[in-house]
Amino acid sequence: MATIRDVAQEAGLSTGTVSKVLSHPEKVSKKNQIKVHEAIAKLNYKPNMLAQKFRSKRSNTIVVMVPDIANLFFAKVISGIETVAQASGFSVLLGDTKDSLAQEKEFIKMVETRLADGVINLRPYRKSDALLPKDGVLSVAASSCENTPSYSVRIDNVGASVKVINHLLSLGHKRIGVISGLKNNPHTIDRLKGYKQAIAEAGIDYDPSIVIEGDFNYWSGLSAAEQFCKMTDRPTAICCFNDEMAIAAIKGFSEKGLKVPQDISITGFDDMDVSKYIIPTLTTVAQPAEKMGERSAELLLALINEDTPSATEHILPYEFVIRESTAPPRH
Amino acid sequence: MATIRDVAQEAGLSTGTVSKVLSHPEKVSKKNQIKVHEAIAKLNYKPNMLAQKFRSKRSNTIVVMVPDIANLFFAKVISGIETVAQASGFSVLLGDTKDSLAQEKEFIKMVETRLADGVINLRPYRKSDALLPKDGVLSVAASSCENTPSYSVRIDNVGASVKVINHLLSLGHKRIGVISGLKNNPHTIDRLKGYKQAIAEAGIDYDPSIVIEGDFNYWSGLSAAEQFCKMTDRPTAICCFNDEMAIAAIKGFSEKGLKVPQDISITGFDDMDVSKYIIPTLTTVAQPAEKMGERSAELLLALINEDTPSATEHILPYEFVIRESTAPPRH
DNA sequence: CTTGCTAAATGAACCGGTTCATTTTACTCT
DNA sequence: AGAGTAAAATGAACCGGTTCATTTAGCAAG
Numbered sequence: 001m002a003t004i005r006d007v008a009q010e011a012g013l014s015t016g017t018v019s020k021v022l023s024h025p026e027k028v029s030k031k032n033q034i035k036v037h038e039a040i041a042k043l044n045y046k047p048n049m050l051a052q053k054f055r056s057k058r059s060n061t062i063v064v065m066v067p068d069i070a071n072l073f074f075a076k077v078i079s080g081i082e083t084v085a086q087a088s089g090f091s092v093l094l095g096d097t098k099d100s101l102a103q104e105k106e107f108i109k110m111v112e113t114r115l116a117d118g119v120i121n122l123r124p125y126r127k128s129d130a131l132l133p134k135d136g137v138l139s140v141a142a143s144s145c146e147n148t149p150s151y152s153v154r155i156d157n158v159g160a161s162v163k164v165i166n167h168l169l170s171l172g173h174k175r176i177g178v179i180s181g182l183k184n185n186p187h188t189i190d191r192l193k194g195y196k197q198a199i200a201e202a203g204i205d206y207d208p209s210i211v212i213e214g215d216f217n218y219w220s221g222l223s224a225a226e227q228f229c230k231m232t233d234r235p236t237a238i239c240c241f242n243d244e245m246a247i248a249a250i251k252g253f254s255e256k257g258l259k260v261p262q263d264i265s266i267t268g269f270d271d272m273d274v275s276k277y278i279i280p281t282l283t284t285v286a287q288p289a290e291k292m293g294e295r296s297a298e299l300l301l302a303l304i305n306e307d308t309p310s311a312t313e314h315i316l317p318y319e320f321v322i323r324e325s326t327a328p329p330r331h
Numbered sequence: 332m333a334t335i336r337d338v339a340q341e342a343g344l345s346t347g348t349v350s351k352v353l354s355h356p357e358k359v360s361k362k363n364q365i366k367v368h369e370a371i372a373k374l375n376y377k378p379n380m381l382a383q384k385f386r387s388k389r390s391n392t393i394v395v396m397v398p399d400i401a402n403l404f405f406a407k408v409i410s411g412i413e414t415v416a417q418a419s420g421f422s423v424l425l426g427d428t429k430d431s432l433a434q435e436k437e438f439i440k441m442v443e444t445r446l447a448d449g450v451i452n453l454r455p456y457r458k459s460d461a462l463l464p465k466d467g468v469l470s471v472a473a474s475s476c477e478n479t480p481s482y483s484v485r486i487d488n489v490g491a492s493v494k495v496i497n498h499l500l501s502l503g504h505k506r507i508g509v510i511s512g513l514k515n516n517p518h519t520i521d522r523l524k525g526y527k528q529a530i531a532e533a534g535i536d537y538d539p540s541i542v543i544e545g546d547f548n549y550w551s552g553l554s555a556a557e558q559f560c561k562m563t564d565r566p567t568a569i570c571c572f573n574d575e576m577a578i579a580a581i582k583g584f585s586e587k588g589l590k591v592p593q594d595i596s597i598t599g600f601d602d603m604d605v606s607k608y609i610i611p612t613l614t615t616v617a618q619p620a621e622k623m624g625e626r627s628a629e630l631l632l633a634l635i636n637e638d639t640p641s642a643t644e645h646i647l648p649y650e651f652v653i654r655e656s657t658a659p660p661r662h
Numbered sequence: 663c664t665t666g667c668t669a670a671a672t673g674a675a676c677c678g679g680t681t682c683a684t685t686t687t688a689c690t691c692t
Numbered sequence: 693a694g695a696g697t698a699a700a701a702t703g704a705a706c707c708g709g710t711t712c713a714t715t716t717a718g719c720a721a722g
Contacts, residue, residue: 015680052679054678086434347671
């Protein structure tokens with residue numbers, strides 16, 4: 001395999017000149033640039049990027065840690081990250097942590113060992129979390145929550161939740177149930193905060209019996225719907241903390257003969273593609289997933305370039321999308 | 332930042348010994364192993380992996396090229412790849428090509444320049460394709476098609492398609508329409524081949540007017556459904572070449588007042604999660620996406636380790652899942 | 663107390679780029 | 693033609709690991 005020395009010899013020049021042709025061609029005479037390119041073509045020379053990165057101490061790589069790549073929301077954020085990374089000549093190392101903190105540590109080690117320049121974490125975390133970004137490891141939290149102890153990009157989950165509940169209240173719903181995420185999940189905490197805030201403002205007491213804990217997955221939404229069906233004083237509307245559980249709830253209620261939205265209103269969170277395809281289409285909160293990825297990547301690249309971004313918290317606008325799954329309650 | 336020489340000095344040993352403690356500890360005396368680890372802890376030494384990779388000429392990285400990461404099927408394949416890669420100490424560089432061959436070339440360059448040891452391509456390609464794996468670039472095609480000119484992992488698309496059509500025929504359908512993918516897409520070609528084969532065996536003539544070209548996306552499915560609605564001699568069943576278009580078709584027909592499956596049967600391809608959630612649930616072909624990823628990664632890692640896998644073509648079993656979206660035709 | 667042998671440790675050379683102090687070249691102006 | 697200067701080219705040193713030929717230590721047998 002040809003090295004830069006082979007190219008230098010072939011071109012009758014020094015390695016320094018060849019190196020410069022590749023990185024700062026404007027500092028080399030036209031004549032020699034041509035010579036070098038001819039030699040490169042003749043020898044089919046490909047620079048060893050590992051050597052280059054090693055010497056220049058810049059990996060031009062970022063790692064993206066994601067709890068589960070097979071989750072469309074995360075996939076979209078990653079897509080946004082890739083767009084920005086590619087445009088800046090950075091590579092993206094995929095870190096599917098499969099929700100394991102041990103795996104997360106492995107990926108953080110990549111930054112400590114120079115394999116990557118920084119890290120974007122799609123797992124939300126707050127100050128009290130078990131694993132926080134280390135000093136010296138450039139880190140951005142994408143799709144984060146309130147009180148994130150690092151640079152972060154997110155939507156206003158609390159405000160979005162308030163908006164959803166206010167919409168249901170304005171339709172005339174008085175008894176609004178919740179299918180939440182896991183209790184200690186930061187997104188659950190933020191969204192529940194919004195829920196409590198909104199019903200409190202409407203003068204409704206908080207009733208924990210109609211807040212059922214899910215885990216953001218389909219089956220938990222289905223099982224929650226079944227639990228709601230058994231209630232004598234069933235809510236007339238259910239606010240689900242993501243679309244997947246909302247879709248499950250629609251299915252669950254339909255199977256028990258309840259019509260959405262005539263008999264019960266359902267709202268989601270995320271605005272997955274399918275949410276506008278299903279029957280009935282889903283009222284939900286659209287998160288700008290790609291944008292969040294882009295912004296996160298821009299932030300991290302700025303940190304890597306030793307700019308200090310002005311804002312620590314980047315809160316992007318969400319969109320509350322009213323579709324067919326919500327309607328006034330029957331009386 | 333501490334180097335291996337600092338550690339050696341601190342421990343009162345040579346760099347060679349320190350290096351061995353890190354890679355082949357069994358060749359170093361217990362006493363010195365302890366000394367080295369103490370020195371590492373004291374100096375908070377982190378080996379520079381870029382130096383290590385450079386010297387050892389093994390990047391322990393593979394790149395995964397994917398036309399679109401925000402496609403759940405691809406995301407699942409990637410998840411399988413990650414599982415295997417992580418278990419073998421390999422990293423996954425994500426290559427979202429956004430369907431651009433130029434981008435694909437960039438990622439292939441990473442292998443040529445030693446940044447990665449090999450490549451897995453999720454874009455299907457055949458011998459005649461514009462961009463094929465280069466000599467010297469270890470390459471595996473995941474989710475591929477017939478006549479893939481490299482190591483490949485796929486299901487039997489033709490056979491699966493035959494199975495779908497036979498199911499519709501056995502229900503009594505005689506006029507079966509298709510919403511295909513783009514005409515020159517290898518998956519379209521394979522699946523259409525199966526369709527033609529199956530109807531030919533049933534003695535039905537091929538009628539191109541009821542084969543509508545889609546592009547695997549929602550909107551193309553919707554528009555195809557509208558076209559079918561306008562036909563005077565409308566098919567009683569539609570075979571869609573992926574789930575997304577099938578879901579769109581269900582929506583499209585419903586909006587025109589046609590009931591699925593009573594008025595028209597619909598089948599999909601892929602078995603996305605939502606396909607078992609929607610109403611009606613979708614009859615479709617389940618591809619073992621994660622398994623395909625795992626197998627691809629195993630294959631590539633074998634190639635990197637200079638084993639020569641026995642088989643070039645790895646055809647994994649698919650599952651034909653009959654759900655609610657298909658029924659006998661009305662007469 | 664040698665000798666012989668294995669296991670462990672040494673340390674210089676090496677990988678293939680980049681960098682930079684120094685030298686050479688090219689060109690302008692008297 | 694010669695002096696002065698900027699631009700271009702040189703090439704050795706360097707990055708931080710790994711490798712391997714060579715030396716040293718450790719131990720058993722004679």
